[in-house]
Amino acid sequence: MLVAISQEAANEWRTFAAIASASLAFLALMVSLANRRTAKKALSLSEAQEERRAARLDLSLDESVAWRADSGGGRYVGMKVTAVNASDRDGALVRADLHVTYESTAGHSHLVKIPHTGDASIPGRGESLRLPASLANNGALSGWLVFEIAPGLLGGGHASRYDAVVSDSRGLVEVVQAAVLHDIGSDAGA
Amino acid sequence: MRRPTKKIPVGGIVDIVGNGAMAGTVADGVMIPVLILDTRDRPDIAELIRIHTVLAPGDVRFQWGLHAQDKDLVLLELAFDRPMEVQLHLCFGIEDEGILVDAAVRAQAVYLQAGKPGDRLRHNVDAPKLLAELPSTGFERDWEKAFLGRMTAVLAKSMGLPRRRARPQARELIDEMREKALFRFPQS
Numbered sequence: 001m002l003v004a005i006s007q008e009a010a011n012e013w014r015t016f017a018a019i020a021s022a023s024l025a026f027l028a029l030m031v032s033l034a035n036r037r038t039a040k041k042a043l044s045l046s047e048a049q050e051e052r053r054a055a056r057l058d059l060s061l062d063e064s065v066a067w068r069a070d071s072g073g074g075r076y077v078g079m080k081v082t083a084v085n086a087s088d089r090d091g092a093l094v095r096a097d098l099h100v101t102y103e104s105t106a107g108h109s110h111l112v113k114i115p116h117t118g119d120a121s122i123p124g125r126g127e128s129l130r131l132p133a134s135l136a137n138n139g140a141l142s143g144w145l146v147f148e149i150a151p152g153l154l155g156g157g158h159a160s161r162y163d164a165v166v167s168d169s170r171g172l173v174e175v176v177q178a179a180v181l182h183d184i185g186s187d188a189g190a
Numbered sequence: 191m192r193r194p195t196k197k198i199p200v201g202g203i204v205d206i207v208g209n210g211a212m213a214g215t216v217a218d219g220v221m222i223p224v225l226i227l228d229t230r231d232r233p234d235i236a237e238l239i240r241i242h243t244v245l246a247p248g249d250v251r252f253q254w255g256l257h258a259q260d261k262d263l264v265l266l267e268l269a270f271d272r273p274m275e276v277q278l279h280l281c282f283g284i285e286d287e288g289i290l291v292d293a294a295v296r297a298q299a300v301y302l303q304a305g306k307p308g309d310r311l312r313h314n315v316d317a318p319k320l321l322a323e324l325p326s327t328g329f330e331r332d333w334e335k336a337f338l339g340r341m342t343a344v345l346a347k348s349m350g351l352p353r354r355r356a357r358p359q360a361r362e363l364i365d366e367m368r369e370k371a372l373f374r375f376p377q378s
Binding site: 097104106108110111112113114115150151152153155 | 233234237240241244245246248272273274275
């Protein structure tokens with residue numbers, strides 16, 4: 001009789017323990033799911049912050065022109081660009097080069113880098129951008145990049161592509177290509 | 191200390207087909223070696239040299255190196271970034287061309303001229319030349335040792351002398367070569 005009672009109690013106790021442990025496991029699962037949701041929210045928030053902080057430079061081409069210097073100099077290429085700093089860090093445009101891809105008279109393809117001329121006038125359009133030019137966080141800057149293609153630079157070769165390559169103080173490099181250069185005559189036409 | 195090594199493909203080496211020396215207003219009137227390069231297969235080098243006559247001087251990175259196995263060879267790596275991206279390797283035999291390396295190391299500069307086998311400096315003195323400045327990097331100490339060591343070995347072999355006795359003669363020979371090759375023009 002005594003043995004039968006103690007066996008029943010033991011069975012009850014086992015059932016209770018199983019239910020209790022299942023409940024605890026379920027509770028732990030709920031807590032961990034809630035934690036996961038919170039962690040994901042925190043991660044996406046910090047990623048968004050990091051993205052805003054990460055250095056970024058967007059460059060777009062507004063206009064591209066070409067003209068000849070009256071003083072007997074070479075040909076000039078002007079590219080009006082807008083630089084947008086869509087980040088929470090200040091920056092500065094520090095360098096701009098024109099990469100001219102051309103084919104020499106011997107038929108070889110070459111690429112020459114021409115530096116930006118900071119003190120040039122674009123006929124009828126104003127002055128060139130002076131570099132370095134600061135670019136505030138979440139700010140934008142628009143101006144003319146001017147490059148002189150000195151007489152004889154291409155050695156009679158034919159230019160096939162013009163790319164403005166702009167570098168900023170945070171180590172970013174952006175490129176815009178001028179597909180068409182509108183001829184605006186010469187200095188005298190300004 | 192173990193020296194860093196770099197592998198250079200044999201095909202990437204540009205042949206030096208002629209040489210000479212020029213003095214001018216650069217490098218305080220010191221004679222600067224002129225290297226005529228075989229640019230028949232390297233139109234980019236010829237174009238870079240031509241363009242330098244039109245545009246302002248650009249950027250160049252360089253590195254001298256001694257061959258890891260062959261004690262006769264010295265390498266010069268030149269990497270131009272502006273106005274054109276051009277990389278070239280030059281290889282010098284110390285026994286025959288050591289004086290060119292010596293002149294370049296001492297003048298801290300070298301002129302490059304485009305050409306083909308058979309071209310000589312006197313054929314066209316006005317041919318476009320690119321002046322590459324090679325400021326001191328500490329290679330001078332290694333070069334001094336390599337130059338003396340190699341010339342000692344050459345003299346020891348050709349004269350049948352022990353290296354101990356050939357060394358002072360090699361020193362004398364180097365001094366004599368330098369005197370002839372590196373005289374300084376008076377600056378007006």
